[in-house]
Amino acid sequence: MSLDLKSLHKRFGAVRAIDDVSLTVGDGEFFSLLGPSGCGKTTLLRTIAGILQPDSGTIALDGRDITGVPVHARNTALVFQSYALFPHLTVFENVAFGLRMRREKEAAIKARVDEALALVRLDGMAGRFPAQISGGQQQRVALARALVVRPALLLLDEPLSNLDARLREEMRTEIRRIQRAVGITTILVTHDIHEAFALSDRIAVMNQGRAEQIGTPADIYLRPATQFVAEFAGQVNHFATRVERVDGARLEVATSDGARFWVAPAGPLPAIGSELSVILRPERVRLDNGAYANRFTATVEDVTYLGGLTIYRLTLGAHRLLAQAQNLGTPALAPGATVAVGWEAEDGVCLVRG
16 A cells, blocks of 8 residues: 655654655555664654654555554554564464454464464464574564554564674565565665665655655665765765866866866756765776776775775875775785776766755
8 A cells, every 4th residue: 555644744842853754655665764863764654653643744545544543543563673572472472462452263363373474484483482582583573463464554663773784684685575475565764774775665865854865775875865865875975076167968076175077967067166066986986097087096095805895095185085896806905005096977976065
C-alpha cells in the first residue's frame, strides 16, 4: 500500500522536530529516512506509526486518512531498535503474540507463525527463548512478529544498530530478501549511509526536521541537492569557487587562492561571477597522467590502507585533497611522494552558493 504525508509539522517546545515534511512512498517500496541524531527521522517514523500525533498535516495509507487513528487500528507494524522481545516467552509465542491479541484461532496461529518463521529462516527455533538465540536471530524473530499480522506498512527503527559489523551486513541482505518476498511497503530509519544505500529504493535525507532531498541512492550520492546531503552521503572534496569563464557546456571556476579548473554543471549554466560550491568525490580523483580536463601535481601527505581501497590525503597548493584508489596489486604511494592527479569536468557537482 502507498503512504502519503502532506505538510507534517511537529514541535517539542521551541524545537521543530518535523518541519513541513511531504512525501509519498509507493506500494511495495523500500523507503529510508536517513540522517544524523536529532534530525527528526525517528519522530517522523513514530508519527507515521501513531505513537505521536502531528501538530498539523495529514497521513494517508492507501488513500485513507489515518492521521488521528490510534496505533492498533492503523494496520502498521513497528520493529524497535531493541527488538522488544518478551524474555519469558518462546520464539513461537513471541511471534504469535499479535495474533493472539487479535483472537485468531489456534490452527491459524500455528500455520501463520510457522510460515513467518520459515520466511525469516528460523525453522526449528520455535521452542527456544530469546536468551538462547543470537542477536541476529532475535532480530529475525522481531521481524517475524511484525510480519505475521500481515500489516499494510512495515516500520523499522534502526533495526541493525545493535549488531556487529558482520551481522549487520548479513541482516541487510536478509531484510531486503524478506521485503521483496513479501512485497510489503517498508520505511526504515537509519543513520548509516551504507545501510540506507544497500536496502532502499528511495531515501529521504533528513536535516533539522526537514526532508532535504528525496531520491534514489544514486541521486543522493551522485547528484546531491545541498552541501549537507553531499557530505552526509560520503567523503567529499569541497571547493568554494567563482565562475570565471564559460566555454560551451563547461565553466572555468577559480578558488580564492587562484586555483582554476573546469566543471560541467548538470543544469542551467550560472553566469560569470556566480559563486559555486564544487563537490568532488575522492574516487573521482585519478592518480595518473591521463588526459583529463583538470590536471595537477600534488604531494602525498598521508596514506590509509583499507584492504580493497587506499585513501590518500594530498596537498594541492593551498588545498587538501582526498583521493581513493582501488588496490590492484601495485605498491601504494608513500608520504612525501609527488603524484599527478586529475579529474573530468563532469566529475564535480556544482551547487550555487547563497
